[in-house]
Amino acid sequence: MTQILQLDAVSKAFGAVTVADDLSYGLEEGEALGVLGPNGAGKTSMFNLITGTLKPDAGRITFAGDDITALGAARRSRSGIARSFQVPQPFTHMTVFENAMVAATQSAGLAGREAERLCIEVLDQTELLDKANDRAGGLTLLNRKRLELTRALCAKPRLLLLDEIAGGLTEAECTALIATIKSIHASGVSIIWIEHVVHALMAVVERLIVIDFGRKIAEGEPKAIMDSPEVQEIYLGIEADA
Numbered sequence: 001m002t003q004i005l006q007l008d009a010v011s012k013a014f015g016a017v018t019v020a021d022d023l024s025y026g027l028e029e030g031e032a033l034g035v036l037g038p039n040g041a042g043k044t045s046m047f048n049l050i051t052g053t054l055k056p057d058a059g060r061i062t063f064a065g066d067d068i069t070a071l072g073a074a075r076r077s078r079s080g081i082a083r084s085f086q087v088p089q090p091f092t093h094m095t096v097f098e099n100a101m102v103a104a105t106q107s108a109g110l111a112g113r114e115a116e117r118l119c120i121e122v123l124d125q126t127e128l129l130d131k132a133n134d135r136a137g138g139l140t141l142l143n144r145k146r147l148e149l150t151r152a153l154c155a156k157p158r159l160l161l162l163d164e165i166a167g168g169l170t171e172a173e174c175t176a177l178i179a180t181i182k183s184i185h186a187s188g189v190s191i192i193w194i195e196h197v198v199h200a201l202m203a204v205v206e207r208l209i210v211i212d213f214g215r216k217i218a219e220g221e222p223k224a225i226m227d228s229p230e231v232q233e234i235y236l237g238i239e240a241d242a
């Protein structure tokens, strides 16, 4: 298997707040990795370090064999790293299709028919094709999350970072979203998924890491990790917060 991403001893602090503390882990191409941890543990900051909107104080990040630690966010995006945001950020006045086209043209660098073809393919995968001409601002929460996935996938990523995408959904909506994420995973895209909705994570990921105060405190097979007493303690905290 090919290693798609590697973090080596990555550290980052904002004054007294440490968001990444000697953080190291790898991701195989095509793998889905779940990330758990209490509020404020540094999970979103870790995504910012991977996408390049945040620069580490120390450590190295390697993507597809290249050291990307010094690369800016735009270069990293072009090299195949895409993310969804905790709060969906569509262009609300534009249609679903127009939103997809922005990503296909700006992020994937496609034009004309090629961009349109990609958008149709992705909207089909994210089950939004029948909403293609709807205004993004009028979508339900589930469909806003699907649009967030669409925009990320229209960048043609090799690595997709999902930030708490299942939050706020009903059980039935969550089940529907899990099916879509499973299909994205099955298509070969590598995934790192930060999520407080633990059962959603458990349905998709092959491996879990747990982060607390920017430090990796557990890593391994999801069920074994969830059964460990240290993680149980944090997990109960997460359940109470979610």
Ligand SMILES: Nc1ncnc2c1ncn2[C@@H]1O[C@H](COP(=O)(O)OP(=O)(O)OP(=O)(O)O)[C@@H](O)[C@H]1O
Residues within 6 Å of the ligand: 014, 017, 019, 037, 038, 039, 040, 041, 042, 043, 044, 045, 046
């Ligand atoms: N740019 C910044 N400047 C200063 N402090 C920051 C900055 N970004 C994040 N922080 C702080 O770093 C800590 C970790 O934030 P982060 O958003 O990474 O946590 P998180 O694990 O994603 O939390 P949540 O589960 O609530 O989304 C928080 O205390 C946050 O206030």
